[in-house]
Amino acid sequence: MTTVTTATSQRVQLDEHAADELATTLRGELVRPGGGAYEQRRRVWNGSIDRHPALIARCAGVADVIAAVRFARTRGLGVAVRGGGHSFPGYSVCDGGLVIDLSPMKGIRVDPEAGTARAQAGVLIGELDRETQAFGLAVPAGIVTHTGVAGLTLGGGMGWLMRKYGLTIDQLRSVDVITADGDLVKASATENVDLFWGVRGGGGNFGIVTEFEFQLNPLGPVVLGGPIYWPMAESPKLLRFYRDWIADAPDELMTMVVHRRAPAVSFVPPELHGQLVVSVAACYAGSVEDGEKVLRPLREFGSPVLDLCEPKPFVVHQSMFDPIFPHGWWYYFRACDVAELTDEVIDITVEHATRIRSPLTAFPIWHLGGAMARVGEDETVFNGRAAGHTFNISAATETADGFDEEREWVRTFWSALAPFHTSVYVNFLMDEGNDRIRQAYGPAKYDRLAALKRRYDPGNFFRLNQNIPPV
Ligand SMILES: Cc1cc2nc3c(=O)[nH]c(=O)nc-3n(C[C@H](O)[C@H](O)[C@H](O)COP(=O)(O)OP(=O)(O)OC[C@H]3O[C@@H](n4cnc5c(N)ncnc54)[C@H](O)[C@@H]3O)c2cc1C
Numbered sequence: 001m002t003t004v005t006t007a008t009s010q011r012v013q014l015d016e017h018a019a020d021e022l023a024t025t026l027r028g029e030l031v032r033p034g035g036g037a038y039e040q041r042r043r044v045w046n047g048s049i050d051r052h053p054a055l056i057a058r059c060a061g062v063a064d065v066i067a068a069v070r071f072a073r074t075r076g077l078g079v080a081v082r083g084g085g086h087s088f089p090g091y092s093v094c095d096g097g098l099v100i101d102l103s104p105m106k107g108i109r110v111d112p113e114a115g116t117a118r119a120q121a122g123v124l125i126g127e128l129d130r131e132t133q134a135f136g137l138a139v140p141a142g143i144v145t146h147t148g149v150a151g152l153t154l155g156g157g158m159g160w161l162m163r164k165y166g167l168t169i170d171q172l173r174s175v176d177v178i179t180a181d182g183d184l185v186k187a188s189a190t191e192n193v194d195l196f197w198g199v200r201g202g203g204g205n206f207g208i209v210t211e212f213e214f215q216l217n218p219l220g221p222v223v224l225g226g227p228i229y230w231p232m233a234e235s236p237k238l239l240r241f242y243r244d245w246i247a248d249a250p251d252e253l254m255t256m257v258v259h260r261r262a263p264a265v266s267f268v269p270p271e272l273h274g275q276l277v278v279s280v281a282a283c284y285a286g287s288v289e290d291g292e293k294v295l296r297p298l299r300e301f302g303s304p305v306l307d308l309c310e311p312k313p314f315v316v317h318q319s320m321f322d323p324i325f326p327h328g329w330w331y332y333f334r335a336c337d338v339a340e341l342t343d344e345v346i347d348i349t350v351e352h353a354t355r356i357r358s359p360l361t362a363f364p365i366w367h368l369g370g371a372m373a374r375v376g377e378d379e380t381v382f383n384g385r386a387a388g389h390t391f392n393i394s395a396a397t398e399t400a401d402g403f404d405e406e407r408e409w410v411r412t413f414w415s416a417l418a419p420f421h422t423s424v425y426v427n428f429l430m431d432e433g434n435d436r437i438r439q440a441y442g443p444a445k446y447d448r449l450a451a452l453k454r455r456y457d458p459g460n461f462f463r464l465n466q467n468i469p470p471v
Helices: 015-023 036-042 062-075 125-133 149-155 193-199 230-248 288-297 315-320 344-354 403-416 434-441 444-457
Strands: 002-005 011-014 055-058 079-082 100-101 108-111 116-120 172-178 186-188 206-215 222-231 253-263 276-284 310-313 330-338 363-369 389-397
Touching: 011 015, 015 062, 036 055, 036 100, 055 062, 062 079, 062 100, 062 172, 062 206, 079 363, 108 125, 116 125, 125 149, 125 315, 149 206, 172 193, 186 193, 193 444, 222 230, 222 288, 222 315, 222 344, 230 276, 230 288, 230 344, 253 288, 276 288, 330 363, 330 403, 344 403, 389 403, 434 444
Parallel strands: 055 100, 079 100
Antiparallel strands: 002 011, 108 116, 116 206, 172 186, 172 206, 222 276, 222 310, 253 276, 253 363, 330 389, 363 389
8 A cells, every 4th residue: 555645635545556557557657656766756856845756657648648647536646747847846746646747758740841840748948949940940938958848838938039939838839638537628729719828828727738739930040149247246337238228129139137156167267156247148039140230239338257149059059058057956936027127126136146145046137028028918828928027036056055045035135126026927936825826817817717727627636836726
């Protein structure tokens, strides 16, 4: 007998025969406690999350997903659904229940003539980029290649191409979904239109998406991109210059400001390692020549200590931040959108940036707008398209050592910005409670989502997520 946790958090005994039966039904592997495979598979990206599921169903295909859902449903088991495992609060692993692990589902099919790509639920951003860039095409997605396409898309999907081509959901054409009953439902602009609206920002609340179909866009394959660094002391002036300079930025240009201690990596000279710096990382999704012209005023501002902005394959640019967000470190994260970088917002930012202790902490401020802001607020669930910037106030330590202090720095900084918060992106929430989820969607969309949840998941089977309980 194995002790398992039900969807309503009760502890019950599960007959070993039942687990054996699931194991034989699956084409993929069923991982149970004990042994190296279990230790490896229960871990998610955020090392501060330490949960012990009773079973991990490594799904090889749609039939495995259906079997896992029905197995958990029949026995009232709690479930976690895992794509890339990058949920900041660790929603893709549970204590005592069943993890439906989609990471083995790696199918990708690019149709260059139709300009579309299909990706299964275990595909990571870097894997999708590699396949699409072989044809000079791209789906706008995130900025770290080891993030899952599934979780990212279901929340919205922000990245280097969003000002040019919109969010990931703006390029989504259809999804295949396994519902809480274990049935396959398709959703698109012409089929189950309400569900299609709900999956474009509503997360995993309505079912398990097994496959995504995206519209593709021309890109590169070479882009002008990379960070330019200044000493932190130049941050107040730089941020004011930056605010004016981006006011006229073309859609091709996406930038983010990052404050941190310079990382001890090979492309940063040793004398800068550990020094407080401010950088602007850029990606120009147009011709390199045009990008050089647009970026010149920024590169000539003040006294940069390092300029790594250069022409490079988009896939190389995409992996730029991978080494600073590795698996297993301890991360804490709070986010907010602001309308603009006012003098007050800049002063608060600089004040807290100069207090960064951990050499691993780096917080990006994203520039929004462009194509993502031209899609109507009601067309998708994603909220906050009109915001000017998103703050990712994130802190990292290698282990538990120093984590509490860094977390406190994040909370204090986030609270200081509270008078300027406009909205928040649901994929950038921690475990912050239902009021924050409601805030993230706004009351009208939240109520519509709750009604949709009642239709597709009235028992709240899919509850380990930024949860919208059914009305
Ligand atoms: C290092 C890092 C970089 C990031 N960069 C960006 C970025 O550039 N842009 C951006 O927009 N976001 C970014 N994010 C946030 C990211 O979008 C979310 O963390 C997202 O949920 C990750 O998806 P995943 O599949 O890796 O996560 P998982 O932890 O596997 O899943 C996250 C949530 O989605 C649900 N879910 C996963 N797969 C499915 C599925 N197939 N069907 C139904 N529900 C599912 C899970 O149950 C869970 O609730 C980043 C996160 C990290 C950690």
